Amino acid sequence: MFSYYLDLALRSLKRNKVLTALMVIAIALGIGACMTTFTVLHVLSGDPLPGKSARLFYPQIDPEDMDGYEPNKEPARQVTWIDGMNLLKAKRGERQALMTGGAVPVQPAQSGMDPFFSDARFTTADFFPMFETPFLFGRGWSEAEDNGKARVAVITRSLNDKLYGGNDSTGKILRMKDTAFRVIGVLDTWRPNPHFYDLNMGNYSATEDVFVPLTTARDLRFERNGSMNCWGRGGGDNEHIETATCVWLQFWVQLESADKAADYRTFLDNYSKEQKALGRFQRPSNVRLSNVMEWMDVNKVVPSDVRLQSWLALGFLLVCLVNTVGLMLAKFLRRAGELGVRRALGASKREVFVQLLVEAGVIGLAGGVGGLVLAFLGLWLVRLQPADYASLAHLDISMLLVTFMLALISSLLAGLLPAWRACQITPALQLKSQ
Amino acid sequence: MDILPILSTLRRHKITALLVILEIALTCAIVCNAVFLISQRIDRIHMPSGIAEHELLHIELANIGAKADEKARTAADMAAIRQIPGVTAVAAVEQVPFGNSSNNSGIKIDPKQNKSTLNATNYFGENVAETLGVQLVAGRFLQSDEYVDLEDAIKAFAAGESNSKALPHSVVITQAMAERLWPGQQALGKQLYMGSELPLTVVGLMKTLVRPSIWDDSAAQYSMVIPIRVNSGQYVIRTAPQDRDRVLKTALEKLKLINPNRVVLKKRTWDEVREKFFQNDRAMTGLLVGVCIALLVVTALGIVGLGSFWVAQRRRQIGVRRALGATRRHILHYFQTENFLLATIGIAIGMVLAYGINLFLMTHYELPRLPAIYFPVGAVLLWLIGQAAVLGPAMRAAAVPPVVATRSV
Numbered sequence: 001m002f003s004y005y006l007d008l009a010l011r012s013l014k015r016n017k018v019l020t021a022l023m024v025i026a027i028a029l030g031i032g033a034c035m036t037t038f039t040v041l042h043v044l045s046g047d048p049l050p051g052k053s054a055r056l057f058y059p060q061i062d063p064e065d066m067d068g069y070e071p072n073k074e075p076a077r078q079v080t081w082i083d084g085m086n087l088l089k090a091k092r093g094e095r096q097a098l099m100t101g102g103a104v105p106v107q108p109a110q111s112g113m114d115p116f117f118s119d120a121r122f123t124t125a126d127f128f129p130m131f132e133t134p135f136l137f138g139r140g141w142s143e144a145e146d147n148g149k150a151r152v153a154v155i156t157r158s159l160n161d162k163l164y165g166g167n168d169s170t171g172k173i174l175r176m177k178d179t180a181f182r183v184i185g186v187l188d189t190w191r192p193n194p195h196f197y198d199l200n201m202g203n204y205s206a207t208e209d210v211f212v213p214l215t216t217a218r219d220l221r222f223e224r225n226g227s228m229n230c231w232g233r234g235g236g237d238n239e240h241i242e243t244a245t246c247v248w249l250q251f252w253v254q255l256e257s258a259d260k261a262a263d264y265r266t267f268l269d270n271y272s273k274e275q276k277a278l279g280r281f282q283r284p285s286n287v288r289l290s291n292v293m294e295w296m297d298v299n300k301v302v303p304s305d306v307r308l309q310s311w312l313a314l315g316f317l318l319v320c321l322v323n324t325v326g327l328m329l330a331k332f333l334r335r336a337g338e339l340g341v342r343r344a345l346g347a348s349k350r351e352v353f354v355q356l357l358v359e360a361g362v363i364g365l366a367g368g369v370g371g372l373v374l375a376f377l378g379l380w381l382v383r384l385q386p387a388d389y390a391s392l393a394h395l396d397i398s399m400l401l402v403t404f405m406l407a408l409i410s411s412l413l414a415g416l417l418p419a420w421r422a423c424q425i426t427p428a429l430q431l432k433s434q
Numbered sequence: 435m436d437i438l439p440i441l442s443t444l445r446r447h448k449i450t451a452l453l454v455i456l457e458i459a460l461t462c463a464i465v466c467n468a469v470f471l472i473s474q475r476i477d478r479i480h481m482p483s484g485i486a487e488h489e490l491l492h493i494e495l496a497n498i499g500a501k502a503d504e505k506a507r508t509a510a511d512m513a514a515i516r517q518i519p520g521v522t523a524v525a526a527v528e529q530v531p532f533g534n535s536s537n538n539s540g541i542k543i544d545p546k547q548n549k550s551t552l553n554a555t556n557y558f559g560e561n562v563a564e565t566l567g568v569q570l571v572a573g574r575f576l577q578s579d580e581y582v583d584l585e586d587a588i589k590a591f592a593a594g595e596s597n598s599k600a601l602p603h604s605v606v607i608t609q610a611m612a613e614r615l616w617p618g619q620q621a622l623g624k625q626l627y628m629g630s631e632l633p634l635t636v637v638g639l640m641k642t643l644v645r646p647s648i649w650d651d652s653a654a655q656y657s658m659v660i661p662i663r664v665n666s667g668q669y670v671i672r673t674a675p676q677d678r679d680r681v682l683k684t685a686l687e688k689l690k691l692i693n694p695n696r697v698v699l700k701k702r703t704w705d706e707v708r709e710k711f712f713q714n715d716r717a718m719t720g721l722l723v724g725v726c727i728a729l730l731v732v733t734a735l736g737i738v739g740l741g742s743f744w745v746a747q748r749r750r751q752i753g754v755r756r757a758l759g760a761t762r763r764h765i766l767h768y769f770q771t772e773n774f775l776l777a778t779i780g781i782a783i784g785m786v787l788a789y790g791i792n793l794f795l796m797t798h799y800e801l802p803r804l805p806a807i808y809f810p811v812g813a814v815l816l817w818l819i820g821q822a823a824v825l826g827p828a829m830r831a832a833a834v835p836p837v838v839a840t841r842s843v
Contacts (some may be wrong), residue, residue: 006762022656026732033725067630068540068549105498115498117697125461169829178499223496233631237588244592276474304799305718315464319729326453330743331451371587386713421449 001351002358004412009359012335019331020284020363023324027411031234032374032411033313035395035403039375040382041310042399043392044302046216048192052132053292055094057253057261059087060288061272063281064231065245075286076229078200078247082280092267093253095130095262099123100249101216101225104210107175108163118159119201120210120367122217122224125311126186129152130254131197136160138170138185141213147221148171154185154211159307179220181212193392194301199248200226202300204389204432224248265289317410324363332422343427356419357412364411372403440772443795447744454740455780458816461733462784466812468726470804475719479712481654483531484608484642486567487704488675488841489522491682492530494700495667495689504665505583514688515669520677521685523548527559528584529646531566532704532711536646541658545614545630552614554607554656555645556628558584558664563640564604565672568659571609573622573638580604587662589739596631603660606638610655634660655694667696671761694770734823740771741827745834752831753838762832769828770821777820781813 013020047053060077063083079087084098104120127133128140137160141152143288153174161171174181187207194203201208224247234245241248255261265287272285290298332339339352345353360361376393382393395403444451506729508526515524529536539559540550557563559582563570582600590600605626612621625633643657671682686701752765793803 019742022735026735029728029732033728053831064549070549087622103496105496115695115697116701117458231629233592233594237585240592242553305714306796307716308799309721310463312468312722315460316725316729319460319464319731321455322457323732326450326457327739327743328738329450329453330740330747334743334747385717386710387717417449 003360005355006362008219008355009362012331012359013362016331019327023363024366024370026320026323026327027364027407027414028370028374030313030317030379031368031371031403031407031410034310034317034406035375035399036378036382037306037313039312039379039395039399040389040393041302042396042407043193043394044174044306044389045296046193047293048194049198050290053196053272055254055256055262056130056292057093057255057264057289058292058295059251059264059268060290061251061268062283062286063245063247063275065282067231069283072282072286075249075288077228077299078229079249080245081249082243083275084249084251086133086271087251087253090267090271092264093255095126095254096252097124097127097130098214098249098251099127099150099198100214101198101208103223103225104176104212106159106163106210107143107178109162109173118210119206119208119216119225120212120222121198121208121383122212122214124214126254127211130252131192134188136186136188137168138183138184140211146213146215147407149215151179151181151215151216152184153181154187156187156207156209157189159209160186176210177220177222187211193389194296196296197252198397199299199301202388203299203303204387204392218242240313261289261291303389306389321410321414324355324367324411325417328360328363328415328416329421332418336422336425339422339425340427343423343425347422352423353419356422357415360411360419361416363406364408364415367411368404368407371407372400375403384397437771437775440768440775444772444775450475450740450744451776453781454737454776455737457733458777458780458820459783461729462781462812462816463787463791465726465729465806465815466784466788466804467795468722468729469812470808471701471791471795471801472719472722472726474801475715475722479715479719481644481648482642483644483652483704483708484566484568484640484655485531485704486645486672487708489567489678490565490704491669491671491678491685492533492700492702492704492707493669493675493682493685493689493698495696496699497667498695498697504667508665508707510692511539511669511689514692515671515685515830518681518684518688519679520575520673521671521676523561523565523672525559525562525565525670525671526664526666527557527668528560528666529555529557530645530668530670530707531644532707533646534711538645539628539658541611541615542627543624545627545633550629552611552653552656554611554658557643557657557659558662559670560663562662562670563643565661565670565671566643567672568643569641570606571639571641573606573636575638576604576606576659581663582661583664584682591632596633602634603633603635604637604661605634606640606659607636608640608643608655608657610642611657614656625670634658692746720758730819733816734819737773737820737823738826741773741824742830745769745827745831748831749834751840752834753836753840756834756836757839765834766828766832769824769831773820773828774817774825777817781816784816785809786814 060075061083064076088096088098100122102120102122103117105115106118107115124146125141125143134155140154140296145152160166169183169186172183174183182226191207195201195205228246228248230246232245255264268287269285272287275281342352379393379395383390512524512526515521536555538553538555541552542550543556563575582602587602615626616624620637621636624636627633642655644654645657648654670686671681682701686698740783760836795801
């Protein structure tokens with residue numbers, strides 16, 4: 001029966017090609033727009049470290065003075081050098097790392113290659129195991145190397161390709177700011193999205209190319225990048241930022257269970273009180289502890305433009321659907337005579353209804369395929385955009401399935417009302433009017 | 435034109451008529467808001483900077499090796515740039531308008547107040563305002579004996595001194611900032627405080643000077659010029675528009691000659707700076723325009739499709755009317771009036787929807803209220819599109835010969 005309905009549907013659609021094309025294009029446009037924007041939204045609100053992100057936490061404490069104090073206001077989004085080092089050395093978590101972004105002048109040994117600046121991350125030993133960074137060659141550094149301000153560096157695969165032609169470069173010497181560093185590890189391709197561990201560098205920026213121990217970077221006065229917030233008599237000069245009243249470092253901690261997280265919160269609270277008793281802190285203890293996804297929400301990483309675009313696309317799909325419902329209704333009602341004959345010859349209401357739904361489904365499917373093509377086109381256009389997330393806009397399997405479901409459901413919805421309306425026709429009345 | 439027969443016909447096609455109304459209403463609501471968003475973005479893209487944008491160049495350099503005597507190096511760089519024919523001014527700066535990277539301070543008008551009155555950006559660098567071509571509306575620019583070195587200032591400030599010679603004591607601010615700090619009052623000669631610790635006397639008022647990075651458009655012009663000298667490897671060069679390319683090229687050659695051991699991070703005209711700063715707004719504007727056009731086209735095609743169906747369905751009715759003496763013009767007007775009625779109802783509902791969407795956007799995206807002018811403009815636009823779309827089917831209807839009445843289908 002289904003193939004017969006399909007045949008009927010195709011015949012009916014062929015009879016009025018312009019109208020069929022109009023309906024298909026309307027659905028395709030609506031779905032294409034929706035899928036493009038939903039895919040971007042889906043990619044941007046994704047989990048940067050699936051399976052691990054719930055166990056990684058970003059503590060916030062309130063080290064500022066009473067100037068501008070409001071009870072329960074969100075505390076500073078970074079930590080000072082002193083607090084960062086205290087929390088790091090306390091080792092209350094499974095793992096912990098202190099870090100900041102920066103830039104380093106790389107001086108390639110090869111003649112003919114000009115020196116260039118590379119984005120860098122100055123951090124501590126646990127960064128690599130905690131964030132489960134994949135290593136192509138070598139390893140990260142140890143706590144001993146942190147303490148010894150060792151001249152060691154981990155570089156990314158892309159920098160390794162550029163400088164060493166993709167060969168194992170561990171043990172080689174890399175010159176940065178007139179200092180010789182030993183390459184001890186090469187990271188395989190690793191780009192967590194969002195750039196969760198430091199959102200000051202752009203929410204979706206690429207991974208830095210060079211990793212150096214934080215202590216070494218400070219020892220050599222490497223240029224730091226990112227945001228710095230000072231109060232009191234704090235000034236942001238690169239010479240004294242260890243003692244200045246400024247927050248400029250990110251601190252992450254790995255906690256294995258909810259109990260451990262609760263314990264850690266208590267620890268932070270006690271630490272704040274202790275610092276207040278010592279006179280370093282002035283405000284009452286005000287601590288927060290967010291896991292990765294909570295931290296993404298706090299920072300509102302998904303651009304509001306992208307959300308707005310999704311609403312816009314949804315509205316557009318709605319208009320396209322209303323349009324299709326209207327056209328289909330007009331079309332089905334115009335065939336009242338034909339349907340009247342079928343009903344008079346013994347087809348039940350249900351059979352006529354199913355027949356019309358098949359026709360609607362065919363349009364939906366065609367619209368879905370068209371929508372998919374348009375979504376690919378739309379995503380290609382998004383990738384041409386200047387935004388830092390542009391290169392991430394790719395369709396994945398789950399979004400592909402969603403596209404088809406959306407197409408089928410929306411066209412069936414669009415076909416439901418016209419089909420129901422058309423099978424309400426009284427056969428006798430139709431036959432009489434002929 | 436009698437509309438009663440039209441209404442009675444529409445009553446027999448309730449659902450179809452409702453769908454047309456709904457489509458027009460949705461389109462009207464979305465297009466009104468989208469056009470409003472577009473106008474907001476266009477305003478933003480044309481945000482005034484207060485500087486002579488077509489005469490300026492920006493160069494940023496970074497050292498490869500360890501730091502040397504930056505002060506002497508900056509002086510040498512500046513002297514070399516000044517010698518290039520066509521250069522009218524040059525300044526060493528640490529941030530630039532629309533440059534994105536910025537240094538900001540909380541500003542108070544009373545050191546004892548708990549919260550800052552506003553947050554403003556700090557422009558440092560000798561003659562930076564003059565070089566940028568900022569327009570002064572009252573008072574004066576900073577004088578060379580007022581300038582202090584950044585490093586000395588930071589040291590003195592950290593040491594807790596407040597009246598030291600190493601600290602700046604004067605400031606030039608924008609009108610927007612003065613109006614926010616002291617509404618309706620003369621700002622010249624008044625004191626403002628950076629944080630609670632550093633008092634500065636306002637000696638000049640600038641018309642506008644935009645910030646390097648803008649989080650809140652209403653605070654975009656909150657800028658201060660503070661008499662502090664910097665040596666951070668960033669230069670702003672002023673020259674005639676037609677000389678920009680040549681001057682930039684020569685300046686880079688000279689700088690490379692002075693010290694080859696550094697990397698050029700930025701070399702650009704301000705047209706490029708502005709272009710880059712607003713690139714996301716421009717992309718969003720393009721997208722919104724595209725969606726508006728697509729929406730209007732889909733709606734128009736929907737009206738054409740439905741109109742054609744109605745005309746085909748009513749061929750006999752039209753034939754009978756023609757046979758009974760209706761002219762072609764009558765038939766044409768019938769369909770045009772019908773479309774006008776549907777569009778009017780759709781637009782009325784669309785306005786309410788548009789207002790609702792605007793309320794939603796106001797709470798979620800911090801947009802201002804939709805100006806009333808958008809409602810009549812949106813209405814006229816949709817009326818015109820409706821009429822244009824229905825014209826084809828209506829003409830076809832008018833072409834139906836009266837003889838159709840005598841045929842059975």
